[in-house]
Amino acid sequence: MSYVPxxxxxxxxxxxxxxxxxxxxxxxxxAVTSSRIADLERHLGVRLFNRTTRSLSPTEQGELFYKGAIxxxxxxxxxxxxxxxxxxxxxxxxxxxxxxxLGKKLIAPLVPSFKENYPDVNVRLRLSDRKVDFTAxxxxxxxxxxxxxxxxxxxxxxxxFKRVLCASPAYLERQGAPTSPEDLPNHHCLxxxxxxxxxxxxxxxxxxxxxxxxxxxxxESDDGDVLTGWAVDGCGIVSKTRFEVSEQLExxxxxxxxxxxxxxxxxxxxxxxHKRLQDPKTRLLIDHMIEGCQKxxx
Numbered sequence: 305m306s307y308v309p310x311x312x313x314x315x316x317x318x319x320x321x322x323x324x325x326x327x328x329x330x331x332x333x334x335a336v337t338s339s340r341i342a343d344l345e346r347h348l349g350v351r352l353f354n355r356t357t358r359s360l361s362p363t364e365q366g367e368l369f370y371k372g373a374i375x376x377x378x379x380x381x382x383x384x385x386x387x388x389x390x391x392x393x394x395x396x397x398x399x400x401x402x403x404x405x406l407g408k409k410l411i412a413p414l415v416p417s418f419k420e421n422y423p424d425v426n427v428r429l430r431l432s433d434r435k436v437d438f439t440a441x442x443x444x445x446x447x448x449x450x451x452x453x454x455x456x457x458x459x460x461x462x463x464x465f466k467r468v469l470c471a472s473p474a475y476l477e478r479q480g481a482p483t484s485p486e487d488l489p490n491h492h493c494l495x496x497x498x499x500x501x502x503x504x505x506x507x508x509x510x511x512x513x514x515x516x517x518x519x520x521x522x523x524e525s526d527d528g529d530v531l532t533g534w535a536v537d538g539c540g541i542v543s544k545t546r547f548e549v550s551e552q553l554e555x556x557x558x559x560x561x562x563x564x565x566x567x568x569x570x571x572x573x574x575x576x577x578h579k580r581l582q583d584p585k586t587r588l589l590i591d592h593m594i595e596g597c598q599k600x601x602x
Contacts, residue, residue: 306340307347308380311373313340314352318362318370319440329442381583394585395424400593402447405528405548406572407431411447414596418589425585433496433528438577444586445576447593449545457575462594463601465545467567469506470558474538482541485510485517485565492540494531495521506543508565515565543567547601572597 316326317337327337345352352366362370402411408431415427436446438457452459471481475492482488485508493506505518523539525531532549535542536557542549552558574590 310340310344310347311376313337314344315370315373315377316442317341317353317360318366319442321360323360393424394422394588396585397426397428398445398586398589399428399430399441399443400445400447400589401430401432401436401441401443403449403528404431404433405532406449406545407447408529409548410597410600411593414593417596418592421592422585422588425589427589433526444583445574445590447572447574449572450570452571452573452575456578458578460574460590460594462572462574462597464569464571465547466569467543468546468549468553468563469541469543469561469567470535470549470553471541471561472536472538472557473559475535475540476559476561478538481561485515485562488517488541489519492522493519494534494540494542495524496528496531497521497524497526507568508562509568510565514568545570 313326313330313332316329317323320326320329323337323341324334327334330337341352348365348369350365350369351363352369354361354363400411401407407429412429412431415429418427419425430441430443436443436448438446447462449465479491482491488506505516507514507516509515521540523534525534528544528548531542532544532552534540536552541561546553549558553560574594576586576590
């Protein structure tokens, strides 16, 4: 029995609550996933999961084994990291997440150069504007756009992005340009919204103070790039980092509105669990990404 791979598979099944989801995450078939769990159960002499055709839940023994399994994997990771430090040849896989727009423009282009420097480290980049779940997604690090609330995570600041409200010339010709923030509820404001999102409003700088504006939106998406596309197509006003829409502003597809009361700037940070920094491959990837981002952003 391959004990460590079986333990890793068990932890992913427990975290994701599904054999098939764990298999996709680990890039193995559902059959292999099920076989590994069965091997582990035979070795331990207990059932780790209660299975039905529609659900899967850990047994009491499964709950107990999970706590020990996490400690075992953490110890293995720490020991492997120590060896990699000595050999100066990190190996393994790093899972990192980033928001969609900035991930495409900033993070993804840095992966090839990292792989060139560290060919034995595999990078799994996941791009989404949704709030990340480190446990469920098995992440080592995540780049996050927005204010960070109290967290047990370590945080490394990357950049402070200026934001802009913008719309297409066609939309402004049809609807008229807002002359003050109070006009925004009368416009089509395109919002980023997904389960658990809190960005149902815009915060603008008005007379040197932060002013929040709440309104409903005729069109919403959980994909920031979709919102940009809708704005270019004349569907409404969007709030984006100036970096993300720099090309559209430069070529005239989008026009800035309310420049005297812009949205507040927004931090871009890298977050990771405390223990992850002990892992040299994760530390090297974070250093590489932050240095590359800051070079691009100036």
